[in-house]
Amino acid sequence: MTHSIATTSQGSDERSLLQDLAQETYALTKRLFLQLLRRPSTLIAGILQPLIWLVLFGALFSNAPNDLLPSGLTYGKFLGAGVIVFTAFSGALNAGLPVMFDREFGFLNRLLVAPLRSRSSIILSSVFYITTISLLQSFAIMGTSYGLGYGWPGSAGLLLVVFTLLLLVFAVTALSLGLAFALPGHIELIAVIFVANLPLLFASTALAPISFMPSWLGWLAAINPLTFAIEPIRAAYSGPVDLAMVVLHAPYGDVTGFGCLFVLIGITVGLFVLISPLLNRKLA
Amino acid sequence: MALIEIENLVKSYGKVCALNGLNLNVPQATLYGLLGPNGAGKTTTLRILCTLLSPDSGHVSIAGIDILKHPISVRKILGYVAQEVAIDKILTGRELLQLQGNLYHMHYSDIDKRIRELNLRLDMFDWIDRRCGSYSGGMRRRLDLACGLLHSPTLLILDEPTVGLDIESRSSIWELLVELKSQGTTILLSSHYLEEVEALADQMAIIDGGKVIAEGDPENLKNQLGGDRVTLRVREFSDEIEAQSVRNILESIQGVSQVVVNRLQGFSLNLVVDNQAAVNRMRERLEEENVQVFSLSQSRPSLDDVYLQATGRTIMDAEMEVLKQRDTKAEAKNSMR
Ligand SMILES: Nc1ncnc2c1ncn2[C@@H]1O[C@H](COP(=O)(O)OP(=O)(O)O)[C@@H](O)[C@H]1O
Numbered sequence: 001m002t003h004s005i006a007t008t009s010q011g012s013d014e015r016s017l018l019q020d021l022a023q024e025t026y027a028l029t030k031r032l033f034l035q036l037l038r039r040p041s042t043l044i045a046g047i048l049q050p051l052i053w054l055v056l057f058g059a060l061f062s063n064a065p066n067d068l069l070p071s072g073l074t075y076g077k078f079l080g081a082g083v084i085v086f087t088a089f090s091g092a093l094n095a096g097l098p099v100m101f102d103r104e105f106g107f108l109n110r111l112l113v114a115p116l117r118s119r120s121s122i123i124l125s126s127v128f129y130i131t132t133i134s135l136l137q138s139f140a141i142m143g144t145s146y147g148l149g150y151g152w153p154g155s156a157g158l159l160l161v162v163f164t165l166l167l168l169v170f171a172v173t174a175l176s177l178g179l180a181f182a183l184p185g186h187i188e189l190i191a192v193i194f195v196a197n198l199p200l201l202f203a204s205t206a207l208a209p210i211s212f213m214p215s216w217l218g219w220l221a222a223i224n225p226l227t228f229a230i231e232p233i234r235a236a237y238s239g240p241v242d243l244a245m246v247v248l249h250a251p252y253g254d255v256t257g258f259g260c261l262f263v264l265i266g267i268t269v270g271l272f273v274l275i276s277p278l279l280n281r282k283l284a
Numbered sequence: 285m286a287l288i289e290i291e292n293l294v295k296s297y298g299k300v301c302a303l304n305g306l307n308l309n310v311p312q313a314t315l316y317g318l319l320g321p322n323g324a325g326k327t328t329t330l331r332i333l334c335t336l337l338s339p340d341s342g343h344v345s346i347a348g349i350d351i352l353k354h355p356i357s358v359r360k361i362l363g364y365v366a367q368e369v370a371i372d373k374i375l376t377g378r379e380l381l382q383l384q385g386n387l388y389h390m391h392y393s394d395i396d397k398r399i400r401e402l403n404l405r406l407d408m409f410d411w412i413d414r415r416c417g418s419y420s421g422g423m424r425r426r427l428d429l430a431c432g433l434l435h436s437p438t439l440l441i442l443d444e445p446t447v448g449l450d451i452e453s454r455s456s457i458w459e460l461l462v463e464l465k466s467q468g469t470t471i472l473l474s475s476h477y478l479e480e481v482e483a484l485a486d487q488m489a490i491i492d493g494g495k496v497i498a499e500g501d502p503e504n505l506k507n508q509l510g511g512d513r514v515t516l517r518v519r520e521f522s523d524e525i526e527a528q529s530v531r532n533i534l535e536s537i538q539g540v541s542q543v544v545v546n547r548l549q550g551f552s553l554n555l556v557v558d559n560q561a562a563v564n565r566m567r568e569r570l571e572e573e574n575v576q577v578f579s580l581s582q583s584r585p586s587l588d589d590v591y592l593q594a595t596g597r598t599i600m601d602a603e604m605e606v607l608k609q610r611d612t613k614a615e616a617k618n619s620m621r
């Protein structure tokens with residue numbers, strides 16, 4: 001050996017906090033995306049499942065009389081918004097899994113031994129990752145839904161759709177990261193995801209309006225967070241954007257587009273506040 | 285001043301006391317060996333040092349920095365190679381190293397340069413661009429070692445670095461460690477292999493039951509034990525009563541000392557003789573007392589004798605005892621974040 005392998009010239013220049021944070025977050029995010037690229041099956045399954053809902057349910061009720069649904073929507077148009085929201089929701093819920101595997105297989109320890117400027121980088125990279133894949137999946141469904149003739153929102157509508165989805169995804173991300181750190185292993189996490197998924201779909205306005213439901217289910221649907229994401233998006237699909245318009249006739253009263261977004265923001269902030277002590281403890 | 289100073293470290297997992305007042309000083313630029321049987325508390329000590337675990341009480345400083353108060357400063361200068369290698373099976377070796385470099389905030393050009401150097405030194409060319417999932421145990425170790433060395437740490441901490449490896453991989457890792465030390469890196473390594481510590485360490489501590497029971501230069505430790513070690517069996521499998529009575533006889537012989545009954549090896553007797561004359565006196569005396577000698581072996585003191593002297597059992601026996609009891613799966617679950 002001619003040169004030393006123990007020491008090397010180390011950059012002596014002062015690096016800024018922001019630079020370090022950007023570098024570590026970028027590297028952690030890149031890893032998650034490399035995993036996704038090389039193991040795309042969960043991403044694809046996350047698109048296929050809602051696609052099947054869309055096609056099957058769309059066909060099942062395609063002959064339903066048009067005046068049954070509010071504002072004369074066809075069932076396909078009605079369903080589109082529900083399936084888009086469901087896609088984003090289940091995509092985000094699943095995305096806590098990589099974090100769980102890192103905990104279980106000790107990879108997290110590798111990250112914790114490193115001099116990260118802030119361990120929030122670990123959370124931040126997961127949030128980036130989860131947000132991107134759930135939006136990707138949602139866009140794939142929006143595209144298909146357009147292809148099936150179920151429409152496309154205008155540009156203001158699209159903005160509202162993306163904004164609403166982002167709020168929902170952030171909320172579910174908080175939930176799924178919380179679960180990924182709170183539950184003892186991936187089996188339990190998968191079980192929770194499995195059990196939570198479908199009931200939340202059926203007890204929302206994704207597949208049918210509240211007026212179709214028995215009152216107990218109507219109440220459930222009216223407090224289901226998914227409903228608060230579905231209705232603004234449904235409104236964006238069915239006409240010009242007006243957030244002051246009533247979009248949900250709940251048993252407890254009418255809710256406007258603003259109201260829905262407000263509830264979603266509340267849930268998102270609430271969940272992040274709720275899980276941050278847990279994350280702080282686990283990453284301390 | 286020592287690079288690592290550990291004072292009165294205590295750590296329990298529920299009811300299990302893993303560290304029970306451990307004291308240790310590791311001088312700069314030494315290769316320090318931590319020898320002890322399975323369950324002695326080696327991993328716990330090392331995990332505390334690299335800030336993965338906080339102790340119940342005690343004080344630890346590295347390069348004068350209190351690691352509990354300034355963990356980030358410590359993490360920067362420290363490389364850690366864990367006992368269980370955690371690698372991302374989907375990444376290639378190179379991608380894992382790049383990730384590691386970014387987590388240590390290295391310049392991109394430095395990362396590439398270091399990867400080239402380590403690739404050369406650890407001979408990873410053939411597989412560094414393959415996914416880690418396909419690696420053999422030896423490859424994983426080498427990659428993990430490269431990860432620990434990437435940021436050129438001043439202190440390298442290795443937890444049983446060669447356990448389960450073939451002889452070839454083991455000796456190439458040994459060679460690398462010796463080279464690193466000669467270049468000024470301080471290395472702290474744990475092992476339950478006597479020959480590993482014997483071959484590598486210039487300073488060492490023997491730990492048992494969460495405490496240091498002997499420390500110093502391995503040669504000195506052995507020399508302190510005095511003369512040759514003798515293992516005496518009066519029968520293939522003796523019993524406590526017989527062994528104790530023979531022990532009483534042996535203790536009265538001039539030039540024979542430190543007589544210990546080794547219960548785990550058929551109540552054989554371990555003792556130290558000052559010189560050959562003492563061995564002869566011993567044989568004569570046993571004959572007079574009508575004690576048969578089934579076998580008698582004599583050797584220079586080894587590190588195992590140092591351990592035996594302090595604990596009354598060999599490291600191998602201590603291992604066997606613990607292996608049955610430890611539930612490593614439950615422990616892994618327990619120490620999950
Ligand atoms: N996570 C854990 N939960 C419970 N007990 C543990 C855990 N880790 C280690 N122990 C116990 O602590 C003692 C010391 O363990 P360890 O530090 O791993 O020893 P070594 O590395 O020397 O084998 C052992 O008795 C072991 O069973």
Ligand SMILES: [Mg+2]
Pocket residue numbers: 326327328367443444
């Ligand atoms: Mg260990």
